[in-house]
Amino acid sequence: MKNVVIKNLNYSYNENTPVLKNINLEINQGEYVSIVGQNGCGKSTLCKLIIGLLEKDSGEIIVNGLSLNKDSIQEIRKKVAIVFQNPDNQFIGATVEDDIAFSLENNNIPREKMITLVKEYATKVGMEDFLTKEPSYLSGGQKQRVAIADALVRNPEILILDEATSMLDPAGKQEILSLVNKMKLENPNLTIISITHDIEEAYLGDRIVLLNEGEIVLTCRPDELFKNSELINQYNLSVPFIVQLQKKCQELGYQINDEDTLEKIGEMICQSK
Numbered sequence: 007m008k009n010v011v012i013k014n015l016n017y018s019y020n021e022n023t024p025v026l027k028n029i030n031l032e033i034n035q036g037e038y039v040s041i042v043g044q045n046g047c048g049k050s051t052l053c054k055l056i057i058g059l060l061e062k063d064s065g066e067i068i069v070n071g072l073s074l075n076k077d078s079i080q081e082i083r084k085k086v087a088i089v090f091q092n093p094d095n096q097f098i099g100a101t102v103e104d105d106i107a108f109s110l111e112n113n114n115i116p117r118e119k120m121i122t123l124v125k126e127y128a129t130k131v132g133m134e135d136f137l138t139k140e141p142s143y144l145s146g147g148q149k150q151r152v153a154i155a156d157a158l159v160r161n162p163e164i165l166i167l168d169e170a171t172s173m174l175d176p177a178g179k180q181e182i183l184s185l186v187n188k189m190k191l192e193n194p195n196l197t198i199i200s201i202t203h204d205i206e207e208a209y210l211g212d213r214i215v216l217l218n219e220g221e222i223v224l225t226c227r228p229d230e231l232f233k234n235s236e237l238i239n240q241y242n243l244s245v246p247f248i249v250q251l252q253k254k255c256q257e258l259g260y261q262i263n264d265e266d267t268l269e270k271i272g273e274m275i276c277q278s279k
């Protein structure tokens with residue numbers, strides 16, 4: 007099933023300067039799509055259009071079979087959850103449990119059920135020991151984990167991460183990436199749209215969409231993009247570490263396949279010594 011269908015979408019903040027130009031994109035249920043592109047190319051604008059925070063100039067956005075318009079917007083927002091880049095701006099509750107409960111409160115859920123859900127989702131993101139902690143006790147990575155619990159407790163069909171790891175240190179970033187990986191395994195139907203600057207992160211997706219100056223210039227599997235040095239140079243992209251390593255080892259004469267992991271390559275090099 008197609009979860010998100012975008013047809014001939016155009017958007018500009020100011021007349022005369024189009025920000026998104028004729029965007030066409032289809033995302034399947036359960037797919038993990040990374041959207042990459044230079045600063046200012048329109049990634050966040052695209053997210054805001056998908057959840058109806060901005061109103062398109064022309065084209066169509068269909069979420070879970072519903073065409074986005076004034077009548078469907080509330081229904082669509084129930085299906086889409088978004089995590090933004092700044093962990094501090096998203097923490098609303100006084101404690102972790104309050105914060106997660108806050109995401110549920112509008113839904114008239116009985117108190118008992120709410121307590122169970124808060125615990126369940128805090129556990130999913132590995133924050134069960136921090137339920138009564140205030141945000142000042144938490145690291146950036148921990149706050150983003152809570153933001154992801156806030157998003158998931160609403161049981162969305164689609165999770166959008168808009169540079170959700172960009173303000174985190176390497177450890178915090180790694181925490182979130184393993185969490186996303188775990189969520190994907192637990193719930194194969196969850197569609198993930200991950201907007202990122204980080205090429206290592208983009209490499210984790212099933213598919214990469216490359217935006218350049220408001221246009222989709224490429225959509226393909228991550229390994230297809232990163233093996234193509236012409237595209238890499240043309241769009242000034244960096245190359246994930248694993249792909250660089252594979253290439254270097256192949257040049258040195260090792261029999262490396264594109265699927266070989268870091269561990270496998272390490273073993274191979276050690277054995278050849």
Ligand SMILES: Nc1ncnc2c1ncn2[C@@H]1O[C@H](COP(=O)(O)OP(=O)(O)O)[C@@H](O)[C@H]1O
Pocket residue numbers: 019020025043044045046047048049050051052
């Ligand atoms: N509220 C706004 N008003 C006017 N222009 C904006 C606004 N927000 C973003 N822009 C412009 O739209 C373009 C795309 O921005 P954005 O979608 O935030 O890019 P990205 O997320 O890829 O960095 C940029 O040129 C940016 O300056």
Ligand SMILES: [Mg+2]
Pocket residue numbers: 049050051169
């Ligand atoms: Mg952005």
